[in-house]
Amino acid sequence: MTVAYGREPSLDADAFIDLLERSGLAERRPVGDRLRIEAMLANAGLIVTARAAGLLVGVARAVTDFSYCCYLSDLAVDRAWQGRGVGRGLLRVVRREAGGPGVRCILLSAPGAVGFYERAGLMRHAQCFDFTDTPLD
Structure with missing residues (x-):
């Protein structure tokens, strides 16, 4: 079955949550907080989807300036579609x-x-830091 990739800036929160659950990424995302999910989608600079016969099988959600940098914050592929090149396709389109x-x-x-x-x-980068829970005061 052919997979169609495209930008989908108005992706519905329910569809996104459903895919996060089908991909296994839901355990690492606030799927129980609909307002936060809606804000994540509304404030993303780039949302790319993968669809097969209309079914959402993959999503990439990124924050980018479209010039110098792009942070890919979510890459989710339905477990039933993993191993078929959907993730790589999403990376290419992003x-x-x-x-x-x-x-x-x-x-x-x-x-x-x-x-x-x-x-x-993809190349590993040793100089990455996460300061989410670091007290900075």
């Missing part, structure tokens, strides 16, 4: 839509997805 060659595309991997990113040829 890079293209974010501005193409020269735009620095970065992400933080879920522990269980590290192998996928390594197989996809």
Whole structure:
């Protein structure tokens, strides 16, 4: 079955939550907080979807300036569609839509997805820091 990729800036929160659940990423996202999910979608600079016969099978959600950098905050593929190239397809479209060659595309991997990113040829970066829960006062 053919997968169609495209920008979908008005992706519905219910569809996004459903895909997060079908992908396994729901355990790492606030799917029980609908207002937060709606804000995540509304404030993303770039949302790319993968659809097969209209069924949402993958989503990439990114924050980007479309010039210098793109942070891929979510890459979710329905478990039934994993291993079919959907994740790589989403990565390609995100890079293209974010501005193409020269735009620095970065992400933080879920522990269980590290192998996928390594197989996809992404380069690990040792200088990444997470200061989410660090007191800065």
